[in-house]
Amino acid sequence: MQRNRERLDRICLARSNSIKKYRGNNSNMDNMILMQNVWKAYPNGVMALNGVDLSVKKGEFVYVVGPSGAGKSTFIKMIYRELKPTRGKIFVNNKNIANLKNRQVPYLRRKIGVVFQDFKLLPKLTVYENVAFALEVIEEHPSQIKKRVMEVLDLVGLKHKLRSFPDQLSGGEQQRVSIARSICNRPPVLIADEPTGNLDPETSWQIMDVFRRINEQGTTVVMATHNKDIVNHIRHRVIALEGGMVVRDEQEGEYGYEA
Amino acid sequence: MMSRKGNTVMKLRTMNRHLRESFRSLTRNGWMSFASISAVTVSLVLVAMFLIVMFNLNKIAGDVENDVEVKVYLDQSTTAAQQNQLEERLKGIADVQSVSFVSRKEGLNSLLDSLGTDSNQFQDLQRENPLPNAFVLKTNQPEQTIQVASEARNLPNVADVRYGKGTVERLFKFVNIMRNVGIVLILGLLFTSVFLIANTIKLTIVARRREIEIMKLCGATNAFVRWPYFIEGLLMGILGSLIPVTLVIVVYHFAYYNLSSNLSQMFIRLIPFQTMVTNLSLLLVGIGALIGVWGSVSSVRKFLKI
Numbered sequence: 001m002q003r004n005r006e007r008l009d010r011i012c013l014a015r016s017n018s019i020k021k022y023r024g025n026n027s028n029m030d031n032m033i034l035m036q037n038v039w040k041a042y043p044n045g046v047m048a049l050n051g052v053d054l055s056v057k058k059g060e061f062v063y064v065v066g067p068s069g070a071g072k073s074t075f076i077k078m079i080y081r082e083l084k085p086t087r088g089k090i091f092v093n094n095k096n097i098a099n100l101k102n103r104q105v106p107y108l109r110r111k112i113g114v115v116f117q118d119f120k121l122l123p124k125l126t127v128y129e130n131v132a133f134a135l136e137v138i139e140e141h142p143s144q145i146k147k148r149v150m151e152v153l154d155l156v157g158l159k160h161k162l163r164s165f166p167d168q169l170s171g172g173e174q175q176r177v178s179i180a181r182s183i184c185n186r187p188p189v190l191i192a193d194e195p196t197g198n199l200d201p202e203t204s205w206q207i208m209d210v211f212r213r214i215n216e217q218g219t220t221v222v223m224a225t226h227n228k229d230i231v232n233h234i235r236h237r238v239i240a241l242e243g244g245m246v247v248r249d250e251q252e253g254e255y256g257y258e259a
Numbered sequence: 260m261m262s263r264k265g266n267t268v269m270k271l272r273t274m275n276r277h278l279r280e281s282f283r284s285l286t287r288n289g290w291m292s293f294a295s296i297s298a299v300t301v302s303l304v305l306v307a308m309f310l311i312v313m314f315n316l317n318k319i320a321g322d323v324e325n326d327v328e329v330k331v332y333l334d335q336s337t338t339a340a341q342q343n344q345l346e347e348r349l350k351g352i353a354d355v356q357s358v359s360f361v362s363r364k365e366g367l368n369s370l371l372d373s374l375g376t377d378s379n380q381f382q383d384l385q386r387e388n389p390l391p392n393a394f395v396l397k398t399n400q401p402e403q404t405i406q407v408a409s410e411a412r413n414l415p416n417v418a419d420v421r422y423g424k425g426t427v428e429r430l431f432k433f434v435n436i437m438r439n440v441g442i443v444l445i446l447g448l449l450f451t452s453v454f455l456i457a458n459t460i461k462l463t464i465v466a467r468r469r470e471i472e473i474m475k476l477c478g479a480t481n482a483f484v485r486w487p488y489f490i491e492g493l494l495m496g497i498l499g500s501l502i503p504v505t506l507v508i509v510v511y512h513f514a515y516y517n518l519s520s521n522l523s524q525m526f527i528r529l530i531p532f533q534t535m536v537t538n539l540s541l542l543l544v545g546i547g548a549l550i551g552v553w554g555s556v557s558s559v560r561k562f563l564k565i
Contacts, residue, residue: 082565102481103480103481106478106480106481108478109478110477110478120476122469122470133474134473137477137478137479137483137484138479139272139483142272181477185478
């Protein structure tokens, strides 16, 4: 066990070094997300990420795939600093967030939209209030809030439901509200953790259409997913994680696993 | 980007929101808030009653302490030279602050004064003064009277040494015990109410946990999340101190105006009503606010780690 671990470490280090050399020739300025030799060990000893090296360019659309326990969620949580890497550097918008002070985290989060499988809407607030909530808590000006909320609700096609409560909406509609909320502050990058995980196939396509529109406006989209159909039909870059390592990174790649 | 004026306006608006949020939470979790407020009320009532007694005991002890002096009575046969020698030796005792001579005549006069205007009845005494000459010693610390008294007793030409022997010793012991027991009791009570508030708010937070999580994910600062809880704790603490403050006013009014005439016959003077009520009320509101805020804010901390 211990020997295997060491061997793995050596391989990872060699690999990451070679990638670093390659990176050195590139300008970093057009990177939205850049991870350099990122490791994550949980307190219980589980190694979730083992030396991840990758970059996501501005405006890119990236799928993150891999079996359960491959480290996808850890990877995602690392970007908006719910988790800190044990080792390595993570640049978001050219700022290293690995050593970001806790009181700086809110300002990082204002530059990152996050969408979850379970929507995370507040049940006692209407659609409008749920979206406006995100702008209120960062103390945006009220007149701006109203204007912007209407814009994003229009973008996700839910302008007519702004007075509804979440439990009066379908799953797909709820996810669209959650997407609207995540982009209302115009973040340059949108992170989605299994956004279609709770939705039926038909609704999932609608959600993907919303993501496409957001991506076309210049927002970088990073989406962790298990949805084989979507990955194989709407071709984008695919990053496959296994055992906490990047095992595959292809432009217009396939899902590559049995559903 | 934002002008200075714009910023202030924004702050006011935000504060408005925090106030609204905390009031909403207070009313929405009505029974929980009631429980928290009652916890503060109960502990503050006990604290208040205890403090009334403690403050007054302290004052009385202080009054007595300042009065504590050692009287050294001389033999009737003492000569002037012996008297001077004794004075030097008394001054030589460690911890003696001052030594003053009270002649038999002065002693008698002050005794008659303290008995009141009706001193004519004591004409006899003036003709044949039974009092001896005396030295009055003051010590640096009231606690030192006992030591000083026993040293003075062993000097020549001393007929007797008097100080409020039993009373002083017992009073000091009593005040000390009361002080210590009081501090332990008060701290215990206060911690209990902080704990109760923290727990009550924790119960209501579980429902608001999701809200905090979303706020944090949207980029709200910890301070922004904490403000409504801070205000809520403050309100609960202050509301909880209202009944104790009223009670202090009523109880002390009664104690001061009805009991103090009885007590003054025993040479005991209570702390004036105005002083006591103002200080204690401020103290109670302060303590209430402190435990409210502490309980409330400490219960959010765990949920901010997102």
